[in-house]
Amino acid sequence: MLTLQPDHELDAISAGLGRAGAFALILIDCEPLERIERRYGGEAYRGSMDGLKALVKEVVEESAPGEEVLITEERSRCAIAAFVFAARSNVEFYGDALEELVHRITRDLLIRGRRAVYPYHKNPLELAIGLSVTLHNTAIMPERQILHALEAARKDAQFEVGLRRRRYGRQVLQVILSGDIQVRYEAIVDLNNAQVLGYEALSRGPEGTDLTNPRDLFRRAEEAGLLYELDALCRKIALEGASRLPKERTLFLNCLPTAIGDPGMRDEGLRKTLENFNLRPSDVVLEISETESIDNFGVFREVARSCRDLGIRIAIDDAGTGYASLEAIMEISPDFIKADMTLVREIDSDPARQQVLSALKTIADGIGAEVIAEGIETHGELNVLRELGVRYGQGFYFGAALRASDQCPSGSAS
CATH class of the missing domain: 3.20.20.450 (EAL domain)
Structure with a gap:
């Protein structure tokens, strides 16, 4: 079930996919912000999410100038979804440029994202980020392609979290062993x-x-x-x-x-x-x-x-x-x-x-x-x-x- 809001954004994503022939989806899991809603209420949560969305939009538009961009939420899962509709023929974007964009979003959320959620969340904002690329397939309904893109990005985020924890775990072990x-x-x-x-x-x-x-x-x-x-x-x-x-x-x-x-x-x-x-x-x-x-x-x-x-x-x-x-x-x-x-x-x-x-x-x-x-x-x-x-x-x-x-x-x- 698609949970992007509002419904007209689904139409916009489908249309963008048709025009560009592809899109990149960067999914930011904002689950830590749910604690803000439980502790400080919906208004504090909404302000924090809006601040993070604005930051993500700024970074994406600066990193992919001229490309069509749509920033929305997958609200039932507390996630921000950034769609970038670069032309399917833009091999450079879907290669190193896209990886660099994900790296910059990760870095800016860690450094600047803290301001967007202050004073409700005072620790560095380390959010799971996943990436997927979808090529337009006329044999499959656009809504199903979007759903598959979200699922793939979520799995990628989980995979990246596992890698990160494994890397940090090894670093901590080395610190302990070496004193x-x-x-x-x-x-x-x-x-x-x-x-x-x-x-x-x-x-x-x-x-x-x-x-x-x-x-x-x-x-x-x-x-x-x-x-x-x-x-x-x-x-x-x-x-x-x-x-x-x-x-x-x-x-x-x-x-x-x-x-x-x-x-x-x-x-x-x-x-x-x-x-x-x-x-x-x-x-x-x-x-x-x-x-x-x-x-x-x-x-x-x-x-x-x-x-x-x-x-x-x-x-x-x-x-x-x-x-x-x-x-x-x-x-x-x-x-x-x-x-x-x-x-x-x-x-x-x-x-x-x-x-x-x-x-x-x-x-x-x-x-x-x-x-x-x-x-x-x-x-x-x-x-x-x-x-x-x-x-x-x-x-x-x-x-x-x-x-x-x-x-x-x-x-x-x-």
């Missing part, structure tokens, strides 16, 4: 006197690759089923580097909730792990990342209790960005609550952010925890955080994250 993880340490500072409390270990992939950004690295690892292995490797490299940090400073060590299954993160195994890197339990704060939700709070509470019995403290990351982090605070009663940078950014000019962070501070006071504000960039933000009673913070305002050996030994933020 090619770069760790930088960002100072966590007392906002009242600029004294350094400790350092958060920030892991990233190999420089100059698709996996340099930590979000991309961990997302690809999750797709490849290697999230646990990557997390363990990042902890190991962070601990190795921590021996070169200034003495008497706390290491904030990121870990996923699944780390509770690692024998090296429990009881005597954890104590021995720290001893191997000349660290005391009191030198370490385990920072629980929200990359992965906590599935079993009962089990996790037991692990947290055993960590505390050793003298290790617990922090909850990305607080204030959703229910999951607040639930973790209620269930675990951490020693530190890290306020996400989305709460901190421009807080000096946003009363709503101030109210939310003030509420978070009240929660922290009630359980005996300290708030750490992430992503501080300006003096105005720093002043407001001080006024709200937030004691600790981190961010570019205090300097970039550095190698362990490059950190200032004086104990003060630069």
